[in-house]
Amino acid sequence: MDILQLIDRLEELFNDAKAVPFTHNVIVDEDRMLELIDQMRIVIPEEVKKAQQVMAQRDRVLAQAQEEANRTLQLARDKSEQMMQKDMIVQEAQRRADQIMSQARAEAEATRADTDNYVVDTLMQLQDQIGKLNTQVANGIRMVQEEQMRKSPASSSISTNVSEKAEK
Numbered sequence: 001m002d003i004l005q006l007i008d009r010l011e012e013l014f015n016d017a018k019a020v021p022f023t024h025n026v027i028v029d030e031d032r033m034l035e036l037i038d039q040m041r042i043v044i045p046e047e048v049k050k051a052q053q054v055m056a057q058r059d060r061v062l063a064q065a066q067e068e069a070n071r072t073l074q075l076a077r078d079k080s081e082q083m084m085q086k087d088m089i090v091q092e093a094q095r096r097a098d099q100i101m102s103q104a105r106a107e108a109e110a111t112r113a114d115t116d117n118y119v120v121d122t123l124m125q126l127q128d129q130i131g132k133l134n135t136q137v138a139n140g141i142r143m144v145q146e147e148q149m150r151k152s153p154a155s156s157s158i159s160t161n162v163s164e165k166a167e168k
Contacts (some may be wrong), residue, residue, distance in 0.1 A: 003043045003129055010036050010136055025146060033140055040133060047126055054122050058115040065111040072104040 013033060017026035076097040083093025 003040065003047055003133060006036060006040050006043060007129075007133055007136060010040075010140065014140070020147075025143060025150075027147065028140070028143070030144065033144065037137060037140070040137065044130065044133070047129070051123055051126050054119055058119045061115050062112055065108040069104040069108045073101055076100040076104075 010033075013028055013036065014026065017028040019026050079100075080093045080097040083089045083096075
């Protein structure tokens with residue numbers, strides 16, 4: 001399940017919650033809330049794995065670009081050596097080799113820049129999603145703790161323990 005779907009379900013749970021009269025608080029189904037939180041704990045590592053896969057893909061693309069650049073440079077050197085053997089073509093060979101090397105560097109740099117932009121965009125989206133999720137989970141925890149504190153003084157020590165664990 002996608003993290004955004006879980007967030008939607010959490011929001012739906014909040015929207016379906018019953019309001020406590022004369023307050024801004026609501027009563028939510030604890031089992032459903034805890035189930036959603038557990039599912040989020042499972043999905044978040046998957047999102048991190050996806051980000052790691054994107055970074056690994058970027059590294060592969062960079063390695064391929066570097067390999068292609070090296071092949072192109074080697075081809076340029078080989079061609080240059082062949083041309084240098086001919087007296088009248090020496091200057092043309094040097095110019096062509098420089099052009100191929102510049103083109104290879106430009107292509108490798110463009111590929112690297114595109115890959116870096118893609119990785120940054122993907123990681124920023126993931127960071128945004130995780131931040132929103134974190135805020136929603138913190139709000140849910142806070143609301144449940146406040147409700148527990150209102151219900152009985154004995155449960156306030158339980159909610160204090162829960163809040164300490166949530167902050168860690």
